[in-house]
Amino acid sequence: MKLVLASWGSRGEVEPCAAVGRKLVSRGHDVRLAVPPDLVGYASSAVPETVAFGSDLQAMMDAYRDFWTGVFRAPWKVRELSRLLNEMWEPLRQSWADMSTTLTALTDGADLLLTSNVGFEMQAANIAEYHDIPLATLHWYPMRPNGQLTPFLPAAVGRSGMAMYDWLSRGGWARKVETEQRRELGLPPAGGPWPRRVMDRGPLEIQAYDEVCFPGLAAEWAKWGEQRPFVGALTLELTTQADHDVAAWIAEGAPPIFFGFGSMPVESPADTLAMIAAASGRLGERALVGAAWDDFTDVPVFDHVKVVSVVNFAEVFPSCRAVVHHGGAGTTALGMRAGVPTVILSTDANQALWGSQVKRLKVGTGRRFSATTEQTLVEDLRTVLAPDYLVRARELATKMTKPADGAALAADLVEKFARSRCTR
Numbered sequence: 001m002k003l004v005l006a007s008w009g010s011r012g013e014v015e016p017c018a019a020v021g022r023k024l025v026s027r028g029h030d031v032r033l034a035v036p037p038d039l040v041g042y043a044s045s046a047v048p049e050t051v052a053f054g055s056d057l058q059a060m061m062d063a064y065r066d067f068w069t070g071v072f073r074a075p076w077k078v079r080e081l082s083r084l085l086n087e088m089w090e091p092l093r094q095s096w097a098d099m100s101t102t103l104t105a106l107t108d109g110a111d112l113l114l115t116s117n118v119g120f121e122m123q124a125a126n127i128a129e130y131h132d133i134p135l136a137t138l139h140w141y142p143m144r145p146n147g148q149l150t151p152f153l154p155a156a157v158g159r160s161g162m163a164m165y166d167w168l169s170r171g172g173w174a175r176k177v178e179t180e181q182r183r184e185l186g187l188p189p190a191g192g193p194w195p196r197r198v199m200d201r202g203p204l205e206i207q208a209y210d211e212v213c214f215p216g217l218a219a220e221w222a223k224w225g226e227q228r229p230f231v232g233a234l235t236l237e238l239t240t241q242a243d244h245d246v247a248a249w250i251a252e253g254a255p256p257i258f259f260g261f262g263s264m265p266v267e268s269p270a271d272t273l274a275m276i277a278a279a280s281g282r283l284g285e286r287a288l289v290g291a292a293w294d295d296f297t298d299v300p301v302f303d304h305v306k307v308v309s310v311v312n313f314a315e316v317f318p319s320c321r322a323v324v325h326h327g328g329a330g331t332t333a334l335g336m337r338a339g340v341p342t343v344i345l346s347t348d349a350n351q352a353l354w355g356s357q358v359k360r361l362k363v364g365t366g367r368r369f370s371a372t373t374e375q376t377l378v379e380d381l382r383t384v385l386a387p388d389y390l391v392r393a394r395e396l397a398t399k400m401t402k403p404a405d406g407a408a409l410a411a412d413l414v415e416k417f418a419r420s421r422c423t424r
Contacts (some may be wrong), residue, residue, distance in 0.1 A: 012328035015273040016234035022046035036082035055091035063088035112418035140329035232401025233333030260290030271320035327351030341384035345369040
């Protein structure tokens with residue numbers, strides 16, 4: 001079968017698609033993957049036929065960070081938030097039509113289209129409609145209306161709030177670009193919120209996280225049956241050039257605390273590293289810092305701190321006392337699988353969601369990165385380094401889906417869905 005996967009977003013959003021794609025490639029399928037230009041090299045290690053679409057991810061990340069920092073810190077500054085929002089989306093506005101053209105051509109003759117970013121489901125759904133092929137979605141947190149994301153509210157209120165958000169997403173820029181896309185594709189004008197229209201197509205909605213992470217969600221969604229299967233976090237767990245060196249450093253002393261912020265740029269690497277060094281030093285702990293896309297080259301050196309660019313989290317996390325990170329779904333799942341406590345320092349709403357979930361599961365804690373200081377970091381680490389957090393983290397790890405099992409299940413579901421729709 002010819003299967004097309006598309007994900008414009010951070011590494012945490014691209015990785016689940018690439019993990020499924022790699023498994024499908026191994027089964028002999030013709031798999032094409034579309035990702036941001038600056039993630040083509042990473043994704044092509046899993047899916048050789050990977051192409052670029054849209055703008056570079058890094059072109060919008062500073063504005064993205066500043067926007068969400070403003071939302072949480074000063075939501076009343078509407079004019080400034082509006083400016084940052086426009087700055088954040090401008091690279092995508094300019095490339096949206098080209099993204100649609102690229103994906104339309106890529107899916108010509110395909111048996112299925114899968115997308116893993118809810119913000120682009122609208123675009124993918126229109127293309128699937130144009131080619132009359134089945135649509136599959138891959139969600140790394142519960143994106144459809146439910147009552148589990150806000151356990152402090154009645155379930156009905158939570159569902160209504162998410163449904164209202166879906167309705168509001170039909171307006172503004174989304175309506176304009178969808179109208180233009182459908183006109184270019186020769187499709188009739190759309191009516192109603194696009195999330196509702198996506199769901200009305202009856203897509204396969206793979207839940208790429210573990211059921212145990214959201215107690216009660218499976219029961220609430222029971223009526224959807226096989227349409228919303230839980231497969232666990234989909235991760236590649238690729239080896240890196242730094243793995244051997246990091247393993248040797250870890251073996252030289254006590255287990256370290258890992259710190260990393262994924263694709264989310266920090267405003268000042270030097271200040272961030274100084275805060276990490278001071279907090280870990282006060283606790284008598286060693287610190288391993290994953291720089292990712294941040295530039296930590298021109299910063300002070302601390303004896304108890306090691307900085308690396310990228311490292312295989314699946315190999316490193318089990319050797320750590322705790323993990324401190326931005327709260328990406330994949331990184332959070334890897335920490336849970338490793339059975340170590342977590343501190344999530346979030347920037348956006350999705351990351352804050354995972355921060356609230358590790359709190360709810362009592363395997364970690366979380367707060368906004370913009371509100372983090374040396375003192376709060378020390379307090380949060382003291383909390384999660386308590387023995388009862390480690391006990392609960394290890395227990396939770398036994399309930400998490402193994403990476404290979406999750407990827408195989410997701411591939412099974414995609415194959416079955418494509419075949420069932422193709423025979424109708």
